[in-house]
Amino acid sequence: MISKDVLINRFISYIKIDTQSDPNSSETPSTKKQWNLANKLVSELKQIGMQDVEIDENAYIMATLPANIAHKVPVIGFISHFDTSPDFSGTDVNPQIIENYDGKDILLNKELDIVLSPNYFEDLLQYKGQTLITTDGTTLLGADDKAGITEIISAMEYLINNPDIPHGKIRVGFTPDEEIGRGAHKFDVDKFGAKWAYTMDGSQVGELEFENFNAASAKIYVKGKMVHPGYAKDKMINSIYIAQDFINSLPRLETPEHTEDRQGFFHLSDIQGDVEETQLEYIIRDHDKEHFEARKDMMRDLVSEINSQYEREVIKIEIKDQYSNMREKIEPVMHIVDIAEKAMKALNILPIIKPIRGGTDGAQLSYMGLPCPNIFAGGHNFHGRYEYVPVESIQKAVAVIVKIAEITSEKYKER
Template identity: 45%
Template sequence: MTDTVTDRFLRYVVIDTQSDAKSKSQPSTAKQLDLGKLLVEELLAIGLTDAHLDEHGYVYATVPSNTGKNNVPVICFCAHMDTAPDFSGTNVKPQVIRSYQGGDIRLPGHAERVIRENEHPELKNQIGHDVITSDGTTLLGADDKAGLAEIVTAAKFLIDNPDIKHGAIRILFTPDEEIARGVEKVDLQKLGADFGYTLDGETVGTIEDETFSADGAEIAITGVAIHPGFAYGKMENAIRIAGEILARLPKELTPEATKGKDGFIHPTEVSGAMEAAKISLIIRDFTEQGLKDKEKLLEKIISEVMTAYPGSRYTLKITEQYRNMKQVLDKNPEIVENALEAVRRAGLNPVRGSIRGGTDGSRLSFMGLPCPNIFAGGHAFHSPLEWVSSQDMEKAVTTIVELAKLWEERA
């Protein structure tokens, strides 16, 4: 078994681990367990004797402390095993472009799919790097199998180099992060960490301490069904009602029209028939007030549409998904500051950023485990144009090692 971060990454991405939001099981798809079992085997092989996969699909392991200090905090490094349901993750065929020399990257499995340099400006920083993509027919899975590979590789490096002093390091690999259920059954008492870091970020050198706050919304519409030949003045078509609600959602509050700290209202699924229809949406904002304002706007739109359909009715259910982890991390500034310093020690210029999305760390932070996000190096997540460079993954490995050293030094 070879053990570079790239070797590991290439092993992991060919295992299909897509999660499924419609499934009620934990994990949502049994195939995620295939990768979990492989990860346990590899962790045991490098000497982490407590590595195991639990009944809920979580992988736990420990790199034991090797320092004489008894006040070094226990750090957790976390990554997720599932890939997004947005695009196929079945039969991934990774390709490695050795010593990339610039220009567009044509994906061999799909003639119309091209990673264009002008659309992916970070490619200009990859000259001489080994760039990994899919063949264009699937996503790659760098989100978040790059993070998995980086954590396992860093753990092996620490085990193989006992002269590097560090405290106890806990490893947590989760299922179902992409469907916002990644940490629902994490046993924090068993984990026993003081705080954590997810390896689930994008551009090299970036540390993220802020995410969206996120809610899900489900609209259920019950119309008035009747034979269309006798429908005059009587039918109230639930499909048409759903269409009117969607048409009234402000275009300026869509994902494609927002950036930076702007939030959005985003329909993700519509289904129905004449008598009943459902709309699923996600609502995002960086502030609690912004989230509430968008939910009030959504209900106002629905109620206004429904006034034209007196025989019909609706329900709107709002479900909390996660909250902006900055609320927690601002109370523990040293967790982020040490991560930024670790990036510097890895030879990079650190960038403090915000995520227009969420990570397992968003939920973990509010469960009592403050948890910012470290870059993993991937780009164009959830799409067939996804890519990552071997050298950026190696920098993530170095950052993990430097962070472990840093906490021991400063204890």
């Protein structure tokens, strides 16, 4: 298998390039800096020997590894995104390599006293003795999803260099703007030409997911009326208080920090305002479609109720659906999940089949005609300063990709 040093160098070369996406931009990609990594990936795909390497005007990348077998096998694909989350800085990422992790606290930043501790992040204890790549505590790392890109390119390189491993035609795709819910919006499924694909965008080793949140965003606009505080009686309308009423009227325990498994939530992600005008931004999530629709209705009803208390409209809401639960599209083709599960078991990796408390490009792609379960990429604590990835997890993900290609070839040879 590809050495740890090669994987580390490849991964670090990606995370050193700032690729944060911007939800307030209408362009694709949403930030010009995403082109810097996109162009590098195109060059690297050509360098390792991939064919039909293309990048379009929106920075979507596709490439082909031709089949090396005579019998007919469905074309399969592997997909990752190269943008990073706007939730936390991705500028000047300074990774630290922790070899032979001892299971104790990791001092990320002495000056700022930032510590990555297994007392808080218990998953760390799974990786005693392994090599971890962490942040320096001032940025995110970018394992979401540059670990996935590392794994796909490394797996393709391995297959090219080991032609004795049988495989059908494989397509790879890298997308911008996944972190702002637009990664699949301009993905050309017909051009990609795969029967099914896998996103390499999960977390811990063994994750295999074909169920995700239904997702929507909501913006609430509150309009007040500013009057001199000394003469404000019966005249001032403080938009901040109205916004506060809205926030407090939603179920307090149905938030990310109080929910797990298939429990949905309302998440207040941003608030800005003054007496005259306040704006709230929420994301709405639920695995159950009926519960998801009920959450949206609850917010709309709350807006109507608040407006009924005033002589004019003081609050408005805009809700936009983002993606849907892919389970509906995967269940009719469950053999594609079975292949991934078989690949993991063949490598002595315990499959962890569970719903995603989030979304991937695969959710939207599944509804666009490309069934696309999600496989682990190995990272933890995404979107923040405590993000890390074990190098051994990257190695295992590479092995899973290779094994999926091999098992798919064997499966269709038997027919």
